[in-house]
Amino acid sequence: EAGVAQSPRYKIIEKRQSVAFWCNPISGHATLYWYQQILGQGPKLLIQFQNNGVVDDSQLPKDRFSAERLKGVDSTLKIQPAKLEDSAVYLCASSLFTGYQETQYFGPGTRLLVL
């Protein structure tokens, strides 16, 4: 079974530029998550989708971050404009359903460095 795919793996940009990350979840998984992991910390949820609808985006800085999940499969996370403090690893995860007993499966992440 193929895992969660993410691209690119690494990205270096200058502040005020824009950047986009892509995620392809495990086939058949209805729920998709984006996390931000700052160096030395545990991942923090940014946004959660159930099919193509947003379930929770309370931690997403909506003035600069946006995300979409068209057709309930792939998802894109965008940052515009980027700030220095956005340097982090962005992790995508998916699960079959939304539920507190559901296992979330993580992709390899995209490491972003903002200069």
Add this chain to the structure above:
Amino acid sequence: AQSVTQLDSHVSVSEGTPVLLRCNYSSSYSPSLFWYVQHPNKGLQLLLKYTSAATLVKGINGFEAEFKKSETSFHLTKPSAHMSDAAEYFCVVSAGGTSYGKLTFGQGTILTVHP
């Protein structure tokens, strides 16, 4: 509300000796608890999870954890460390209520294994 505290930011052991990584949790509802491992530049991999069945949970690579409700703990153990166990470990809680399905991560414990 839910939270996780990993009691040690770094643990160092010798190869062949036991491993103990400590985790305490807080949750207003009956929780699910997970341990994930993250090797350098890799995504998060599920080691094991507790979902209100047996309190002693066995995971991959010889790891196990015991859910102790009275102590609100979910410590991770392994009888004999291997060099390949060197990584960062995250204790994670998920519960019902308004946080339904949302994962809350601890700060992580870096495990170092000496030859």
